[in-house]
Amino acid sequence: MSLVDLLLEPLNYPFMVRGMLAAIMVGIVCATVGTYMVLRGMAFFGDALAHAILPGVALGYLLGGGARGPLFWWGLVTAILTSIGIGALSRGARIKEDTAIGIVFAGMFALGIALISTVRNYTADLTHFLFGDVLGVTSTDLWLTGIFGGAIVLIVLLFYKEFLVLSFDPTLASTLRISSRFFDYLLYVLVAIATMVSLQTVGVSLMVAMLITPAATAYLLTRRLPVMMALAATIGAASGVIGLYLSFYVNMASGAAIVLTATAFFAAAWIGRTVQGAIQNRRLRLSHPSSN
Amino acid sequence: MSLKSLRKTSLIQRVSPPGAPHNPAAPILEIANLSLRYNGSYALDNISFTLNSGQHIAVVGPNGAGKSTLFKVIAGILPATSGDVKIAGGGPAGHICIAYVPQRSHVDWRFPVNVADVVMMGRVSRMGLLRWPRPRDWELVHHALQEVGLDDLAGRQIGELSGGQQQRMFIARALAQEAELMLMDEPFTGLDAPSQEAIFSILETLKGRRVTVLIAMHDLNLAAERFEEVMLLNHRLVGFGKPEQVFAPPQLRLAYGDHLHLVGAGDEWLALGDTCCDEGEQE
Numbered sequence: 001m002s003l004v005d006l007l008l009e010p011l012n013y014p015f016m017v018r019g020m021l022a023a024i025m026v027g028i029v030c031a032t033v034g035t036y037m038v039l040r041g042m043a044f045f046g047d048a049l050a051h052a053i054l055p056g057v058a059l060g061y062l063l064g065g066g067a068r069g070p071l072f073w074w075g076l077v078t079a080i081l082t083s084i085g086i087g088a089l090s091r092g093a094r095i096k097e098d099t100a101i102g103i104v105f106a107g108m109f110a111l112g113i114a115l116i117s118t119v120r121n122y123t124a125d126l127t128h129f130l131f132g133d134v135l136g137v138t139s140t141d142l143w144l145t146g147i148f149g150g151a152i153v154l155i156v157l158l159f160y161k162e163f164l165v166l167s168f169d170p171t172l173a174s175t176l177r178i179s180s181r182f183f184d185y186l187l188y189v190l191v192a193i194a195t196m197v198s199l200q201t202v203g204v205s206l207m208v209a210m211l212i213t214p215a216a217t218a219y220l221l222t223r224r225l226p227v228m229m230a231l232a233a234t235i236g237a238a239s240g241v242i243g244l245y246l247s248f249y250v251n252m253a254s255g256a257a258i259v260l261t262a263t264a265f266f267a268a269a270w271i272g273r274t275v276q277g278a279i280q281n282r283r284l285r286l287s288h289p290s291s292n
Numbered sequence: 293m294s295l296k297s298l299r300k301t302s303l304i305q306r307v308s309p310p311g312a313p314h315n316p317a318a319p320i321l322e323i324a325n326l327s328l329r330y331n332g333s334y335a336l337d338n339i340s341f342t343l344n345s346g347q348h349i350a351v352v353g354p355n356g357a358g359k360s361t362l363f364k365v366i367a368g369i370l371p372a373t374s375g376d377v378k379i380a381g382g383g384p385a386g387h388i389c390i391a392y393v394p395q396r397s398h399v400d401w402r403f404p405v406n407v408a409d410v411v412m413m414g415r416v417s418r419m420g421l422l423r424w425p426r427p428r429d430w431e432l433v434h435h436a437l438q439e440v441g442l443d444d445l446a447g448r449q450i451g452e453l454s455g456g457q458q459q460r461m462f463i464a465r466a467l468a469q470e471a472e473l474m475l476m477d478e479p480f481t482g483l484d485a486p487s488q489e490a491i492f493s494i495l496e497t498l499k500g501r502r503v504t505v506l507i508a509m510h511d512l513n514l515a516a517e518r519f520e521e522v523m524l525l526n527h528r529l530v531g532f533g534k535p536e537q538v539f540a541p542p543q544l545r546l547a548y549g550d551h552l553h554l555v556g557a558g559d560e561w562l563a564l565g566d567t568c569c570d571e572g573e574q575e
Contacts, residue, residue, distance in 0.1 A: 172394075175368070175369065177387075227404075
């Protein structure tokens with residue numbers, strides 16, 4: 001079997017094609033918002049938000065008698081409400097932000113598991129929510145992913161300069177009278193929608209990897225924000241595709257395969273950077289032997 | 293509604309004002325009985341003064357004296373507990389003509405932007421929402437970079453600049469912002485003499501353009517030698533005027549207390565300070 005056959009073989013299955021398309025879109029969308037999350041140190045927020053949508057999805061699942069269709073909307077509403085809730089809680093500042101996030105995160109996640117566990121034989125569905133089910137993506141799912149994902153990318157591009165100023169220098173943003181409250185909440189809501197869009201691809205447990213890992217990899221490789229964003233989107237999409245091939249041929253869980261691919265990209269970039277830095281330091285020391 | 297038609301409506305214009313109107317007869321900055329209480333004590337205590345266009349003032353005081361806090365209240369970032377701040381006759385809230393030049397230690401120098409990107413940030417509110425930089429914005433950015441002598445470093449990642457270049461980049465950003473009032477937080481801290489001189493020569497050009505500048509610093513000598521007017525701050529406004537009057541032993545003792553030792557007598561005296569430097573004030 002040639003390499004081309006190896007690459008084309010999985011595409012004979014329509015569910016693989018749909019899975020690939022979903023993984024590519026999710027990779028791009030998550031990496032785009034993820035770029036700002038990495039720059040602003042919001043990794044824990046992303047992880048918490050992903051877990052916190054579980055009760056919403058669970059409620060939709062119970063009320064709909066297991067039907068898949070309405071789950072997207074239940075999850076979307078929960079994600080948006082939770083993101084605004086966490087934002088308000090951390091602005092209220094009676095307790096530290098990461099403490100507030102930790103409490104909401106674990107509480108909501110427990111509620112979700114509790115709700116789903118009331119159904120007999122719940123493990124299969126719970127597994128799908130937790131770890132994703134990218135091969136079960138329907139064409140309706142694809143449309144929703146495309147529309148909401150496209151909207152996220154569009155909004156990030158439209159408010160590029162405002163998000164840039166707020167992330168780099170919040171003080172400048174306030175002297176320029178850019179509303180940090182409005183744009184912070186807008187970013188939270190964008191992350192919430194990205195989370196919901198990715199639910200079926202990687203599940204809530206691995207979501208944070210799609211948001212953070214490709215963007216962090218790109219951060220190591222470039223010093224320009226537009227390049228970082230484009231690179232992160234490319235790495236995210238590539239992780240989706242390579243991960244799905246992996247899961248097809250090695251027969252492992254698709255969400256895990258996608259995340260492991262993204263992690264491998266990061267590891268390669270990190271090792272490359274570290275080695276490069278060590279070589280540069282050595283050269284510097286050799287050319288200035290006295291300055292130690 | 294498509295984006296294009298949205299752009300044509302006047303909505304966007306109203307969302308992004310070019311800045312609050314200025315009354316040319318009013319002083320650029322007028323502060324009356326300004327106080328700010330923080331955690332039960334006064335960070336700023338009943339401060340009043342007025343600045344006219346083109347004045348350059350060194351603001352001196354011990355660490356934690358409220359210099360940064362004063363700047364943030366003037367910029368409209370922190371609300372005052374009581375008293376009034378007027379910028380060219382109106383409250384600071386709507387103005388985009390005030391530039392706050394941050395302390396270098398408070399900046400993320402690993403952020404993925406280059407020098408021109410940072411200077412362009414000063415243009416963001418002048419461009420308005422949903423707009424990208426136009427040729428005029430680029431022109432202003434390049435002009436600002438030329439003025440601070442950084443035009444050949446426009447494409448440099450900001451972490452690769454020296455301390456003096458970093459400081460000049462932020463001044464260029466304030467120029468691109470078309471600021472009329474600049475608040476500089478410890479710009480000289482950690483700079484060698486040539487870098488300090490470069491900033492002083494930029495300050496000269498700013499004076500020619502009647503830009504008003506307040507500069508927080510801790511070096512009494514530098515303030516006394518290089519500024520015609522200084523302000524001594526320790527929560528209260530201890531003194532404001534010519535350095536030889538403001539930096540007299542009674543005021544200095546009032547501002548610095550036990551942290552300053554005055555040696556000598558009469559007109560000949562020496563101030564030995566033990567407050568230093570870098571990590572500035574609590575916010």
